[in-house]
Amino acid sequence: MKTALTNIYPYSIRKEYMQTNSHTALRMALLLIAALLVTLVAGCAKQDSGQKVGGTADAAAKVYVAPGSYDDFYAFMSGGFSGQVSVYGLPSGRLLRVIPVFSQDPEKAYGYCEESKGLLMTSHGFIPWDDAHHPKLSQTNGSADGRWLFINGNNTPRVARIDLKSFETEETIEIPNSSGNHASPFITQGTEYVVAATRFSLPIPNRDVAIDSYKENFKGTISYIKVDSATGHMNIAFQILVPGFNYDLSHAGKGPSHGWSFFTSYNSEQANTVLEVNASKNDKDMMAAVNWKKAEEYVAAGKAKTWKTQYYHNYLDEGRWARSEVMNEVKVLDPKDCPGMIYYLPTPKSPHGSDVDPSGEYIVAGGKLAALIPVHSFSKMIKAIENKEFEGDIEGIPVLKYESVLAGEVQNPGLGPLHTEFDGKGFAYTSMFLSSEIVKWKLGTWEVVDRMPTYYSIGHLLIPGGDTRTPFGKYVIALNKITKDRYLPTGPELTQSAQLIDISGDKMQMLLDFPTIGEPHYAQACPASLLTGNSIKYFNIADNKNPYAIKSEAEAGVKREGNTVHVYMSTIRTHFAPDNIEGIKAGDKVYFHVTNLEQDWDVPHGFSIIGLNNSELLVMPGDTRTILWEPKAPGVYPFYCTDFCSALHQEMSGYVRVSN
């Protein structure tokens, strides 16, 4: 525990220091003590492998990517409460792109332009924000295939699919009978399904009941969303009704355990108030093992009940226009009717992460409040099921004996184990939230072999391919919740951060800190070569099927339909067509349909007009985007290109005349 303690002391003292605004003498004293401790820590850390804080020439050389050169890996990081996904290059830590997913982004007109607004539709109406936690790359045979990235929306339960040719959100689907969609969207090894599960149980179907009737009325659901292997389109295949615990995280089986998914849960106490105490009483909570192939059989055999509900399925059509379908039913399986479909594995203690090793044999649970890391064995689980080694059942779900399924326990790993990733060389890396460190341990012997302090309060961690059958290893990234004093202060709110650590040797080596967008939860990374060849450079104008697209300037013009005016506008370096528009009346609804006629990489044009109440447009080459403008008073209104496109960019402008 030495590293854990040395890590915590200077942090807490510096925290005190930061919060004290008066008593200069006290501050100075604390600062001196902190400095002394930091010196001591640095001294201690030195003999403890490459754990010292800060960069060395060696570390710098390992993250240096020369100007004009490419990074080796793409990393996709969840934006947490920003609702977005950010794309980084590794090892440089350079931010390459922010992909809007669940939150509006005026820079890209995402959620503002008419084409994209539908992606944010739900049964609760238009929702311009969500909390995005767990990006997952699509897989073929258990390895990342570079086609799509899926990510969950926690708050208004949704799953989104991002296309990795365009780096754009193409589809969102709402999850009915769910809330707090946290154990999502962990995918099966052939991208057959992405999953979703309730972190917050509910009366299902939702209805007006007393909150303290939780044990009687509240249930959870685990949803399997089928992914079309050609188009990526999502469709909720079935939901499994489960006891009202808080389903937290998941991973699918792989190799021999393909066909199963494993979900941690906490609050087996089924408390509905003061959860920090009341949901932490039991020594063990339940990990759910779901045999989804069995579930498919039960659905095919007609065992599912069809429930009336309402949820939205939104996707880009062939004209890249978001269409919203309102779905009215969902198939629900009750474990009581479906023996062999789901089992509970007792797991200490409010487990968080649920991580399956590359072989598919070991299922590691982050025993969040436990002093050990329990590892379940898939083969032992199958035997225990055959031999009916049950200690009871919960609402028709057999509970296996802990000892019968246990492969081993990592003893004294640190405090607050959360998530585990694998390097493909027989080692596992687990994040320790409370003791702020990554612990490397050996699969099979369960012994801790190395530790690396992280700054501070690590949540998830990432190894490229570290949750697949084929980890690429090389780096582990700590995704930290708190940075405090690690960066220049920026007022009360500070950036969250990622830390890049070299794992190519026996001992971990800290290489680099870099800030992240929003709060990073999970992240995924893959070799750049998996994506670079597929990344599109522009949309082919001949294939533009937007109903308001124009293919040449000759088609540009203005059409009036009552109080609605459609402006069919084109852009090309360096002008708009038309660039002078008259005949608009105050109170009209004016839709600007802007088609970018460019057929060249990295030549978007922008469009903005004074008094626009939503956002600019940023139109990719060959694409069409539409924005609504409602002029309220007569006058002349300039519009212009917002993206510096050429030497004559400043000339790329025009006027709209508005009359009474």
Add this chain to the structure above:
Amino acid sequence: MRNFLLGIVGISLLLLTSLSAIIGCSSTPETEAERLARWQAGQLNAFEDLHGIGPIKEEIQLGPIDQAKATIGGEIFKTKCMTCHRLDSKLTGPPLRTILKTRSAAYVMNQILNPELMGKLHPEGKKLMAQYMQQMTIQGITHDDATNIVEFLRIKADQPPANE
């Protein structure tokens, strides 16, 4: 006279190049990368000086005007070229009615098919870039359609200016 001199220089260069190739015992043709490096070094050969740099590497032998191709070329001219060009007046780019009287068909095709490098690396293209302050845009035009546009421009070249 200038072209004649350039031609002589070009032929000498070609001879020198082939000679050095023979001496070097290497008969491999120039790769795309080598060609680009040569252009970037400003070492254009005589053909390239006259006919531009790009996918057209030989003179285009023009036969009788092909009316069908010219009609297709006219349509493309309307949808793609007219965003920036007119036949008789200056717009974003230069007027094009008589372009085939001053430039070869191969040059025009290279300009259409390889506008970025023509603007950056060809001496004539660089002059136009300085004059119009604008790189000609890539329009995704195929080789076939470039020949169609040439047929269209051949017809227009002999017609009187229109009132645009």
